[in-house]
Amino acid sequence: MTYASSFLSTLDARGFIHQITDPAALDAAAADGVVTAYVGYDCTAPSLHIGNLVSIMMLRHLQQTGHKPIVLMGGGTTKVGDPSFRSDDRPLLDDERIEANKASIRRIFERFLTFGDGPSDAIMVDNDAWLSKLEYIPFLRNIGRHFSVNRMLSFDSVKLRMDRDQSLSFLEFNYMIMQAYDYLELNRRFGCVLQMGGSDQWGNIVNGTDLIRRADARDAFGLTTPLITRADGAKMGKTAAGAVWLHEDSLPGFDYWQFWRNTHDADVARFMRLFTDLPLGEIETLTSADINHAKAVLATEATALCRGREAADAAAATAAATFAGGAGDDLPSFAVVGPVTILDALVGLGFAASKGEARRLVAGGGARIDGEAIADEAAMARPGARISAGKKRHGVLVSG
RNA sequence: GGAGGGGUGGCCGAGCGGUCAAUGGCAGCAGACUGUAAAUCUGCCGGGUUCGCCCUACGUUGGUUCAAAUCCAACCCCCUCCA
Structure with missing residues (x-):
């Protein structure tokens, strides 16, 4: 009606x-x-x-x-x-x-x-x-x-x-x-x-x-x-890491932004209508133009609502810098004293649940230090290094 | 109350005395391809490791055995049929 x-x-x-x-x-x-x-x-x-x-x-x-x-x-x-x-x-x-x-x-x-x-x-x-x-x-x-x-x-x-x-x-x-x-x-x-x-x-x-x-x-x-599900039928909001929390203490802004950034193509327009304030006309324009860019807009707008405009822009900037090969300010960090092995860095940043998993990540070619793929599990990483697990998970080692 | 069937790793589901950390599927992670998407293909997928092994796990507790997820007993829970 x-x-x-x-x-x-x-x-x-x-x-x-x-x-x-x-x-x-x-x-x-x-x-x-x-x-x-x-x-x-x-x-x-x-x-x-x-x-x-x-x-x-x-x-x-x-x-x-x-x-x-x-x-x-x-x-x-x-x-x-x-x-x-x-x-x-x-x-x-x-x-x-x-x-x-x-x-x-x-x-x-x-x-x-x-x-x-x-x-x-x-x-x-x-x-x-x-x-x-x-x-x-x-x-x-x-x-x-x-x-x-x-x-x-x-x-x-x-x-x-x-x-x-x-x-x-x-x-x-x-x-x-x-x-x-x-x-x-x-x-x-x-x-x-x-x-x-x-x-x-x-x-x-x-x-x-x-x-x-x-x-x-x-x-x-x-x-x-209605029960909101993803286009592939899965329940929304469950990631491998657990629930997607709204509170910044439970889930950092960067990760929240990333959650929305990785929305399936087929869900972007619907999620924009539900989870942002963007006018319907603008949603239509965005999603019919460049769907990949639309996801970034979805991420920023959804994050702005929940975490504030500043946090959203920071997450967006970090994402832009990180995926261009650099490192943003907003990345997860792990404090170390002096150099640590790549395995300890991966576990410390939460990218691997155990050393064994970290080993497998290295063996599978998924671990990088400052963008360089690491094949040797004994490789050392210094404070300031950017550690990556796969293409999407990035973090930095900080001195402390 | 009686008769059967079953409880296995995040889930589903094989195994039914040693070669079982346990086939396969899903989910997950990584690699390739891409668009930080999807689909597809490949690898990984309990923990530790000096890479020799070690530890923890097949409902619970005991038992048989050189050896048990597999056999036995008791208990707990689920399902189906009969009353």
Whole structure:
């Protein structure tokens, strides 16, 4: 369908929409006034990763089209653990850990959203504020009565565990109730009428809109994004090195930039629409001209959003210098005292997991010092040397 | 509850007393070709190594044997069929 509101038409044109509970009504609400919407994030790690980026961008578009984003931190729910589509229990984290993760994650959002007190300023709230204060009996009477266990058992997320005869603790079983309750709380406290999330959250989101209707007789909406995969079918954001983290402490800017630079041809236009602010017309122009150059633009723009323009330009400059044969400022470095063997340098820079692997790299002709291929594993490298493993991984030895 | 089948390296999946660090496929890494892409071809692909070997690994724990991923016992977990 075509949307009247700039919010939904933007999301639609850029490929964010998978399902909406009542598209026409939500569109009307968004065209009519300020819509307050939220996305929930858990605090199991100190950083979010690429998989969360779609919903973060959605909140950004929400704000830029005049609406109000709420970032809900699952400080309370993290103490329970989402059993959805997981085969194993998640480890439970202690309060201290959760607090530290929350603080760290907030810094990411500050890059994408404007926080404050204005009508369309973003706010961040923690569901621990209400979840940990709940009283059991009142909760059961007021909220519990709206949930049918029969129906909860029919959700795929629960059925999966039941069918496998895997234990699903009562604690975890309550997760979906808490998420629905979060939505109700946000609706009451902030007039939040839209919950967004990945397509795997559809069931949980619908639970929330149902609860709001039953408990307070009000309408609320849900919107999910498609699962973003790469053109070759692989799940996005997994590299050999692990998850692609948004936080600079977990993944250096240069590596973040490189992740985007190495996007498959077929994904460039789609990723530009999803993960940059570039206007659609410009994306069209860029990707139909020189696809390889377009990737560099994608990398720089995506990095600028997440890490700042300066970090993006630095990464781009380092990449340009490095791939031209020089060395940029932003390369990974390894501090050494005096010369070390090529093997130690490779392991120290994280290019090889063990000396054996480093040996194989040298034997296979993949190791270079200052651009010179090294065939001898006993070769020494001095501080200041540029070490390369293959064509893409580069680092420098620094004195220290 | 009864009867079968199975748990092997990141994943899938062979092996079923020594020649097994374990065929093959996928993923990954490197080389060639390119565009820091894809496809294709080639090599590598548990750890250490003085390159002789050594260590750790085939669900868990014991046992048989000169020798076990392979045989036996117990236990744990998964799957299928019957009730």
